[in-house]
Amino acid sequence: MDAIEQDWRFAELVALSWIEPALSLRYAQNPSQVLAEFGLHVTGDVSTPALPPAPQLALVIEDFTGEMKARGSVSCFCAKG
Template sequence: MTVDTTGWDTAQRRAFGELTAKTWLDAELRQRYEREPLVVLAEFDIRLAEGSVAPVLPPEPGDELVIEILDGNEAPPPPPCLLSLCFCLQYSPGRDPR
């Protein structure tokens, strides 16, 4: 499933990727998004133009999702993207991951 992010800047696309990943791990967040998507999008600094419809969240990837904790200052390059939604989150120990 491809999400239409036409007109979004890079920061908004990354924030939506983060939101998507978090909804895959947090059912309550997914339910909140389904009830009040504009409020949840605003929490991730995504504000849509008036009259715009919030995008539908992509379905959970099932067993296709791999989460790796990367250690060190340099992350290896991401694998080739084979899906329509592909993103990497980098975590640095001692930093707030949000």
């Protein structure tokens, strides 16, 4: 496996650990095993990387239906590539 593939697999692990607290906990308890589940293997003399903390993101939900109803029409623009 090349370095780019390893980076992608670790990125997937990081992203999943942010949305699945149980995965993050399992990684804290046994990182080598969790890395192996993602196809990443470490040798005995290499330390396992720490998972970065989940970002603190704000969820914003905009409701544009009121504006559309006020105009009396709904437009949709679709492009086929």
